[in-house]
Each structure stands twice: as C-alpha cells, then as structure tokens.
Amino acid sequence: MPHRYLLFLLLWLPQLPTRAQTRPDTTRAVALPEATVTGYGQQLPLRRTAAAVGVIDARTIEQFSPAALTQVVNTLPGVRLEERATASYRLSIRGSTLRSPFGVRNVKVYYNGIPYTDASGSTPLNLLDPAIIGRIEILKGPAGSVYGAGTGGVALFGTPEVAAGSSRVSAGGTVGSYGLRRSTVTAETGSATSSIRAQYAHQSLDGYRQQSALRRDVFALDARTVASPKTTLAAHLLYTDISYQLPGGLTRAQFGADPRQARPGTATAPGTVAQQAFYASRTGLLGLTHEYKFTDKLELQTTLYGSGTTIHTPYLVDYESNVAVGAGGRTALSYRTALAGRVLRLQGGGEFQASFTDGRSYVNNGGTPGALRYDDEITTTTGFVFAQADYSLPADLLLTVAASYNRLHYGIERVSDAVAKPNAYRFARDFQPQVSPRIALLREFSPNLSVYASVSTGFSPPTTDEIRTSDGSLNGDLQAERGTSYEVGTRGNFFSNQLRYEVNVFDLELRQTIVSSTTDQGIVVFRNTGSTHQRGLEAALSGWLWQAAAAEAGANPPGLRAWASYAYNDFRFGSYPSGSADLSGNRLTGTTPHTLSEGLDFSERQGLYFSPSLSHQARVVLNDANTEEAAGYWVFGARGGWRRILAGHLETNIYAGIDNATNRSYSLGNDLNAFGGRYFQPAPGRAWYGGAQLSWRW
Numbered sequence: 001m002p003h004r005y006l007l008f009l010l011l012w013l014p015q016l017p018t019r020a021q022t023r024p025d026t027t028r029a030v031a032l033p034e035a036t037v038t039g040y041g042q043q044l045p046l047r048r049t050a051a052a053v054g055v056i057d058a059r060t061i062e063q064f065s066p067a068a069l070t071q072v073v074n075t076l077p078g079v080r081l082e083e084r085a086t087a088s089y090r091l092s093i094r095g096s097t098l099r100s101p102f103g104v105r106n107v108k109v110y111y112n113g114i115p116y117t118d119a120s121g122s123t124p125l126n127l128l129d130p131a132i133i134g135r136i137e138i139l140k141g142p143a144g145s146v147y148g149a150g151t152g153g154v155a156l157f158g159t160p161e162v163a164a165g166s167s168r169v170s171a172g173g174t175v176g177s178y179g180l181r182r183s184t185v186t187a188e189t190g191s192a193t194s195s196i197r198a199q200y201a202h203q204s205l206d207g208y209r210q211q212s213a214l215r216r217d218v219f220a221l222d223a224r225t226v227a228s229p230k231t232t233l234a235a236h237l238l239y240t241d242i243s244y245q246l247p248g249g250l251t252r253a254q255f256g257a258d259p260r261q262a263r264p265g266t267a268t269a270p271g272t273v274a275q276q277a278f279y280a281s282r283t284g285l286l287g288l289t290h291e292y293k294f295t296d297k298l299e300l301q302t303t304l305y306g307s308g309t310t311i312h313t314p315y316l317v318d319y320e321s322n323v324a325v326g327a328g329g330r331t332a333l334s335y336r337t338a339l340a341g342r343v344l345r346l347q348g349g350g351e352f353q354a355s356f357t358d359g360r361s362y363v364n365n366g367g368t369p370g371a372l373r374y375d376d377e378i379t380t381t382t383g384f385v386f387a388q389a390d391y392s393l394p395a396d397l398l399l400t401v402a403a404s405y406n407r408l409h410y411g412i413e414r415v416s417d418a419v420a421k422p423n424a425y426r427f428a429r430d431f432q433p434q435v436s437p438r439i440a441l442l443r444e445f446s447p448n449l450s451v452y453a454s455v456s457t458g459f460s461p462p463t464t465d466e467i468r469t470s471d472g473s474l475n476g477d478l479q480a481e482r483g484t485s486y487e488v489g490t491r492g493n494f495f496s497n498q499l500r501y502e503v504n505v506f507d508l509e510l511r512q513t514i515v516s517s518t519t520d521q522g523i524v525v526f527r528n529t530g531s532t533h534q535r536g537l538e539a540a541l542s543g544w545l546w547q548a549a550a551a552e553a554g555a556n557p558p559g560l561r562a563w564a565s566y567a568y569n570d571f572r573f574g575s576y577p578s579g580s581a582d583l584s585g586n587r588l589t590g591t592t593p594h595t596l597s598e599g600l601d602f603s604e605r606q607g608l609y610f611s612p613s614l615s616h617q618a619r620v621v622l623n624d625a626n627t628e629e630a631a632g633y634w635v636f637g638a639r640g641g642w643r644r645i646l647a648g649h650l651e652t653n654i655y656a657g658i659d660n661a662t663n664r665s666y667s668l669g670n671d672l673n674a675f676g677g678r679y680f681q682p683a684p685g686r687a688w689y690g691g692a693q694l695s696w697r698w
Contacts, residue, residue, distance in 0.1 A: 276367025
C-alpha cells in the first residue's frame, strides 16, 4: 500500500473536529448511545479501541430476513458471509475466502465467550439460528495476540440479554417463498442478580434449487447468577439438529440455462440428486463461566466447555460418517492500576482445546453407506498463552502491547483401510511454536475523533480437513500461513453524535498462503502458493436524517436513519514457489475489488417501520489464473411491519419483506478453481416472507 496515503490520512484527520464544530447544529435530535465493545478483552468504548471492529446489534438484525444472517453480516465493510448451499456458510474477512471452499476457516469464533471454533480450526456456523443471536462483534485482521491462531480475524457471537426485573414469553412464525417455514418460542425472566432464557427455533425450507431442502432445530439455554458480591456464574447450552441437501456446483452454461437445477450426472459419474448428497449433524455444546473479583482492580474470568457431534455427509463418491467430542477452556486475569498517575491495564491468560474424531468413509450408494473405505482416529490439541498491556500516555494517547505463544498438534491414525492392511499409517504433526505480537497506538483528539495505527502478526495452521481430504489422502507437507498486518484508521462523529463515520486502510502481507481447488469428484484439495498482498480500504457512515426527541417518544424515539458501508480491495498474489505457475500480480481467487451496502431505517410513533437496503458486489475471480469471473450484481431488499405494545403487556410485531426484489440471477459462494468449470452456486431468486411475533411481558 502506498504509505504516503497513510501519512496523508494522519495529517488531515486531526482537522476534522474543528471543521465539524464550526457548523451549527440545526437538528433537534437525540444523541446516540456510545457502543462499548469487547475488542481485545479491554471492554472499552469503540472510539478508544485501536482496531477495526464491526458491531451488529439486535436492532440491526431485525432489519433483515429472520431466515439467515447473510444479509446483516454483509453490511459490515470487509466482511462477507456467503451461502453456497442452504445453510452452508463460509465467512470471509479481508479475503480469507481463498482457503474456505466450505465452512469457516482462518476466522476464530466465540459463542458467549466460549471457544466455538473447534481444536482442528473449523467452525460450524450453520448450527446457529438468527433468532438466538443478539449481538455480533467482528475484529478484522490478525488477532492472535489475544485470541490465538488465525490471520483473518475474530467473530464474537452473543445471545440476547435479559432485562432485569421483567419476565417474558413469546412465540413467532414466518412463512415465505420456496417453502420457508419458521417458528420460535422464547421464555425468559430476569432480576437484579440472576436471569435465565430458553429459546427454541425451527426452520424448514424446500429450497430454490433442486436438492437444496433444509430442516434445522435449535435449542439454546442461557443462565446467569450473581452468587456473591465477588462471584458471578453463567451457563450456556446449545443443541442443534440440522439436515440440508447439497445441490453442487454448475458450469457457466448450466447456470445460464437453468440456475435452479442441481449438478447433473454424466455418462461416467452420477449427479448430486442420484447420490442424494446432503449434510446432517446433531451437536451439543455446554459452557460454564466463572467470574471472580478479588478486588475492584483484580478480576479472574474462566470458561470451560464440552461438546459432542455426529455428522453424516454423502457426496458424489464417498459417504462420511464422523463422531467427535471436544473440550477446552479459556482463562483471563485482568488488573487495573495507576502508574505515574496514568491508567495501566494488564491482562494475561491462556486457552486450551482438545478434540477426538472417529472419521469413517464409506462408498456412497445413493445416499446410504456402502463398503467401508477407511476409518481414521484423529486427535487434536492446541493452546496458547497471552499477555497484554494498555497504558494511557500523555496527549490522550493509548498504547497497547500484546503477544501470544501458540502450539498445535495433530495425530491421525488409520485403523482400517479397505485396500491397504490394517494400521496402514500413523501420522503426527507438531507445528513449530509461534509468537504472535501486536502493538497499537490510539490518539483521542476529542470525544468526536480518534485515530489509531497498529501492527500485528499471526499464523494460521492448516485444519485437519485441509491435511486430510475427503478422499482419504494426506497432505503432510502443507505449511501454516504467516502474516503481518499494518493498519491505520479513524472513527468519530459530527453534529452532536448524530453522524458517525469510520475509515481504515490496511496492508496484510501473507506468506505460505493456502489455496484450494476442486477435483472432478468434487473433492477439495489444498496447497501452499507463496505470498499474497492483501491491501484495502474500508469505510462506514451512519446518521439520523430525522429523529424525534426522547422526551416525546420514549427511550427508542422514531426517526429516519441512513447507513452505508464500502470496501475497496486490492488483493493479489505475490511471489510463487519454484516450479509452480506464475501467479504474481493476479487477483486473489474468490475476492472482489468493490463491495457496497446501504439502506434506510425508518420508524414512526404508531409503530410502523420500514427498512429498505441495497447491496453490490463487483466481479469475482474464480480461478488462480484469473481467466474466469463471476459477474458483479446489485441486490435490493426491504422489510417493514408494525410493532406495538398493547395493554401494557402484549407486544406485537407483524412484518413482511422481500429479498432480491429485481429477481437478479447471481452466484453467491462460488466454488474456486473448480474442475470442469463448475464454479457457480446460484443464489435464490425473488423471495417473499411474512410473519408475526407475540410477546407477553410482566
């Protein structure tokens, strides 16, 4: 990235508060509350967090379809949540799609503070229903200094909070296009010292494409109690039973002729319908958190968890049947004091995870398991320790210095093989311990403006799915990615906090980059391909065009708010290994140079609301050679309804919405470097939905 632009940004931005203050405030509005974010464990206001952090709250989630989180997550600049098949998600932060042909990799995910990404590095995001999510916080770029391995970023998911002194039961339902059926039931109660919330969500869908039906049942239980003035306990239970069909990728000709078809068969190989390709799993997760305050300055928080899952996945050739158990925990000790009259925050701790998987592969006989191909027992252990210091310097500067020390071990033993003799091999891999430091400096010029700069490093080892592919082969030579990120950003507000903005520029230099490709049998394989340069700009703007005074309309006054986010990416291959194709200068596979999201949020005193939105993604390169592209697209959607409290206790929310209103034909979640040109995973066409939710509160 041209560093003169970073210098220009630092020199020009301090002038903004003066310019903003010279313009008179001509609005009669209510100031927005300032967000506090978890960040790197600091729990600081967003303006004092020296990192690119995106926050999605419950109000934002309710502006979009209740069937999926895709649209709401994509309102954050630099973040893309894609859906290859129904509920088959992959999350990309600043170009990490390259090694995520399916699932979520290279992004660390936490659920209510519980490590949700398993020890192997994969994240089952499809287990979460939008109804149980009340807040999402995403940290962009390497966050290994506090959160361990990964160069993409961190996503923190939280369930809705229970209001103190109230109880509520609610039920809701949604119907829509392509056979959408949703129902939710919630019961919660809270007091000044404790709360409990139980929720069940069911969703079924016939699907836009052939062989794309879905069924998902999710139960979540969250409990919290203040056991003593110094002790707080919390428990979180999540159980998901999910099954969805896999339609497979299409060629450009097949996509153009009929985007609703599943991958057809050939003279030598059956298609996904004949093979009844699907994914099914049952997963349980239990996490317990203990917080203890030794003094007002010293606090210890410890989280322990256990999980278990069964997975069945028949595809074109094989039928995978996996049983896995996992356990782990995280602890952090926080201390706050004064040094030379200035605030010093110290934080240290560690995280450990272990998992065991019995992975069996059978011949797929039309959706039923045939002869055993192989049986592997996989053990994974990973962990890290970390330390961080935040010190308030003169001139309203905040310095952050942090680092972690990471270790990872894989063990794979083949206990049965249909071709080779039993105990065909034992494979063990210990990745070299890594230190991931981070240093950041933030200057707060006023409550209306802060500027920060940071340098962070990270490493991202391959997951077990990347080392051991679905055809049973092992890629023992696959190396961990290593990267260094340079970032400068600013955030602030104008007009008495009514107009907020955020801008950042970054340069992520990645080495031993892992890329993926797909074979003729639909098997995804991985390789290292030298280095990549991932440079970009991200910007977000939101503000009230009109808002009633709180004294006239209550705590959530009606009004009209506009928002927009934009990301420019210049992600390219750099050097390449000897003997490989020269990719230097090519765009990074699966990435796009421009993304844009914008919309309005309108509400009025009688309870009517309306939230239209527009999103754009420019063309996406589909292979490393950059010879194939998916066309860019614009997609329009909207949700509106009537929300009202009747008789002081009954809350009603009746809504309707439309997605892809112009019936745009586009591919979301393309297959990268796909054999035979089967790149395209068509997104649904125009879709309507409508529903209602009733709540009784006392």
